[in-house]
Amino acid sequence: MQEIYLKQGKTKVRHSKHQDRLAIDLNLFIKGKYITDPEKYHPLGEFWELLGGIWGGRFEGFKDANHFEYKEVAT
Numbered sequence: 001m002q003e004i005y006l007k008q009g010k011t012k013v014r015h016s017k018h019q020d021r022l023a024i025d026l027n028l029f030i031k032g033k034y035i036t037d038p039e040k041y042h043p044l045g046e047f048w049e050l051l052g053g054i055w056g057g058r059f060e061g062f063k064d065a066n067h068f069e070y071k072e073v074a075t
Contacts, residue, residue: 012062023069038065 002019005011017023028035028044035041038057045055048068056067 017069022072023067025064025066026068027066038063041065 002011002014002016006014018025026044028041030040041055041057042065045057045065045068048055049058052071052073054069054071056064056069059067
């Protein structure tokens with residue numbers, strides 16, 4: 001699927017953290033309404049970062065506010 005998304009321009013990466021099960025996309029609902037405004041994800045993204053994760057709302061270039069990624073720790 002990743003190769004198809006790459007060809008369609010839906011992604012810029014050949015290998016995604018999603019494929020390694022190290023990332024998820026969360027859809028935010030407030031009072032039953034699906035939220036698409038990236039700013040509304042900000043508190044959740046900051047909390048995720050406090051837990052040690054990587055939040056897509058801080059990506060350079062394309063902001064991916066609903067992207068939450070596990071941060072690998074070097075040992």
